[in-house]
Amino acid sequence: MTSIDPITRDLWQVIAATDELPVGIVETTLLLDQPIAMTRDRNGEPVVWRRSDEQPGDEIDPETILDRLPVTTGYGFTWTSLGSPPAQLFPVPEYAESDRVNMSCGSIGIHVSAPRAVENFLDMGHFPYVHTDILGAEPHTEVKEYDVEVSQERDEVLATKCKFFQPRAALSATDGMEVEYVYRVPHPFCSVLYKSSPEAPERRDVIAIFLQPMTEERCRAHLLQSMIDSTSTITELRRFQQTIFGQDKPILENQYPKRLPLDPRAETPIRADKSAIAYRRWLSQKGITYGVIPVAG
Numbered sequence: 001m002t003s004i005d006p007i008t009r010d011l012w013q014v015i016a017a018t019d020e021l022p023v024g025i026v027e028t029t030l031l032l033d034q035p036i037a038m039t040r041d042r043n044g045e046p047v048v049w050r051r052s053d054e055q056p057g058d059e060i061d062p063e064t065i066l067d068r069l070p071v072t073t074g075y076g077f078t079w080t081s082l083g084s085p086p087a088q089l090f091p092v093p094e095y096a097e098s099d100r101v102n103m104s105c106g107s108i109g110i111h112v113s114a115p116r117a118v119e120n121f122l123d124m125g126h127f128p129y130v131h132t133d134i135l136g137a138e139p140h141t142e143v144k145e146y147d148v149e150v151s152q153e154r155d156e157v158l159a160t161k162c163k164f165f166q167p168r169a170a171l172s173a174t175d176g177m178e179v180e181y182v183y184r185v186p187h188p189f190c191s192v193l194y195k196s197s198p199e200a201p202e203r204r205d206v207i208a209i210f211l212q213p214m215t216e217e218r219c220r221a222h223l224l225q226s227m228i229d230s231t232s233t234i235t236e237l238r239r240f241q242q243t244i245f246g247q248d249k250p251i252l253e254n255q256y257p258k259r260l261p262l263d264p265r266a267e268t269p270i271r272a273d274k275s276a277i278a279y280r281r282w283l284s285q286k287g288i289t290y291g292v293i294p295v296a297g
């Protein structure tokens with residue numbers, strides 16, 4: 001059994017879209033190599049525990065579960081922890097804005113480590129090649145200079161002023177546009193992206209990826225969209241995001257090694273660009289060893 005570093009153990013970890021958890025029926029998953037069982041009680045509150053012999057689909061009275069793992073809900077998802085989690089999840093204040101359309105866009109298993117999936121989410125260089133004619137297109141392949149910092153106060157990686165030409169930046173886009181991106185990495189296995197909203201250019205659509213580390217080389221991606229879009233249906237918005245993520249999945253699963261090397265020299269500087277380097281360094285400084293290959297020595 002792999003050992004879990006104490007930082008990872010004490011984090012909140014996403015495990016499910018809360019709406020999708022059945023009431024009084026067992027669902028199972030894997031978190032940090034630990035088999036987990038979960039359900040919702042009559043009030044709709046998630047209940048999570050270390051799985052013993054429960055099978056998915058079993059009926060269960062949640063009142064009988066006494067030995068529970070910590071639970072919180074946020075951004076439409078259920079989060080638990082194998083250790084002592086902080087009082088609060090990282091903030092995504094936009095989620096509470098009343099005119100946004102918030103939705104989960106599915107929970108997708110990927111045969112790669114959670115940090116690899118975060119790094120891919122931060123990488124704009126793949127847009128024209130992987131998301132051709134949607135998030136990028138030739139000849140607009142250049143990743144222009146942008147700013148990266150690690151906010152000490154908020155303990156997160158922040159990349160700003162990222163600009164990229166996109167043929168179809170969002171479902172609500174009618175034309176190609178130069179889109180401005182801001183990326184936050186407020187949690188070792190989660191990233192939140194803000195991009196210019198075609199419908200309200202002064203505001204930003206929010207797309208977040210919350211990775212559930214199942215093992216060191218496998219994760220589940222839980223996707224959140226918090227959009228400014230007064231015309232599309234939720235089904236259409238979901239499908240748009242799922243199409244994009246469907247393009248990322250095979251690319252991610254071809255990455256080798258599946259754990260993320262934290263040594264910035266381990267891979268070519270083209271792949272490991274500025275935000276990736278900042279992310280790797282931040283994980284190193286935190287002492288994260290789960291799902292990564294730590295810097296030797």
Ligand SMILES: [Fe+2]
Binds near residue numbers: 121126244248
């Ligand atoms: Fe992608």
